[in-house]
Amino acid sequence: MVGYLFKLDTFLDISFVVDILPLFYNALVLTLKISLYGVIGAIFVGFVSSIVIYYNVKPLTWAVNIYIEISRNTPLIIQLFFLYFGLSYWIEIPSFWCAVIGVIFLGGSYMSESFRLGLQSVKKVQIESALSLGFSNFQIFRYIIFPQSIPLSTPSICANILFLIKETSIVGIIALEDLMSVTKEVIGNYGQTNEALFLLICSYLIVLLPLSLLFSYIESIYRKNI
Numbered sequence: 001m002v003g004y005l006f007k008l009d010t011f012l013d014i015s016f017v018v019d020i021l022p023l024f025y026n027a028l029v030l031t032l033k034i035s036l037y038g039v040i041g042a043i044f045v046g047f048v049s050s051i052v053i054y055y056n057v058k059p060l061t062w063a064v065n066i067y068i069e070i071s072r073n074t075p076l077i078i079q080l081f082f083l084y085f086g087l088s089y090w091i092e093i094p095s096f097w098c099a100v101i102g103v104i105f106l107g108g109s110y111m112s113e114s115f116r117l118g119l120q121s122v123k124k125v126q127i128e129s130a131l132s133l134g135f136s137n138f139q140i141f142r143y144i145i146f147p148q149s150i151p152l153s154t155p156s157i158c159a160n161i162l163f164l165i166k167e168t169s170i171v172g173i174i175a176l177e178d179l180m181s182v183t184k185e186v187i188g189n190y191g192q193t194n195e196a197l198f199l200l201i202c203s204y205l206i207v208l209l210p211l212s213l214l215f216s217y218i219e220s221i222y223r224k225n226i
Contacts, residue, residue, distance in 0.1 A: 017195050020186055024199045027182040032207065034096070034178070035165045038103025042164060043157070045104055046111020053112070054119045064112070071109035076167050079105055084174040099171040107164045114160060118153030119145060151222055158215035162208060169204075179203050 049064045051057075071079075083098040093101070122145050130140045172181030179200055186196040 012195055012198055016192055023182050024203055027177055027179045028203045031168050031178050034099045034168050034171060037100045038107060039161050039164055041104035042107025042111050045108030047115050049112035050115035050119060053116055068109040068112060071105055076102055076106050077170050080174050095174045095176050098174055099176060103164055110160045114153045114156035118149035121152050122148050154222055155219045
């Protein structure tokens with residue numbers, strides 16, 4: 001055990017790692033806030049968009065389809081540039097909220113597809129049976145479509161959440177002190193590449209590994225109950 005600690009000490013400057021921990025802690029908190037707000041917003045936007053498409057709400061369906069195509073076919077970095085620099089001529093949005101809106105804009109389209117696949121997987125014969133029993137459209141959605149579609153959408157939604165958290169690694173381009181930005185700053189100012197990359201990897205693992213294990217457990221339960 002002592003030998004491993006000695007090797008680690010030769011690879012990393014432990015005292016320097018301790019000194020820069022507050023920087024990475026603050027960056028991790030910022031990343032978590034952006035991810036939390038962004039994921040919640042993306043789920044909401046995705047759910048509403050999937051409902052519009054599923055029920056073919058004529059005035060809105062074309063707009064939702066255009067949004068999905070633009071969102072899925074443009075990288076997040078372009079969306080962030082547009083929000084932070086492009087819109088600054090008309091309205092100034094704080095960089096934090098630009099990042100949140102960017103994650104919502106990107107994630108909403110992916111969440112929409114996840115929800116839509118779940119909604120479309122519900123067999124039409126069940127809907128027709130409910131109509132024959134006098135159920136209203138709202139009752140059919142509440143008691144038949146929604147309860148069955150959510151479990152079917154869950155694995156895809158979980159994968160999208162992990163994807164969006166990892167996508168936040170580029171928000172530093174709009175003057176945010178996120179994990180990637182702090183890592184570049186430490187390497188540029190101090191030249192301590194190993195220490196910075198070590199804390200960067202550990203920071204993302206602290207967030208993503210427990211979530212990945214949790215989502216894998218949820219997916220295993222889902223597969224057993226199919």
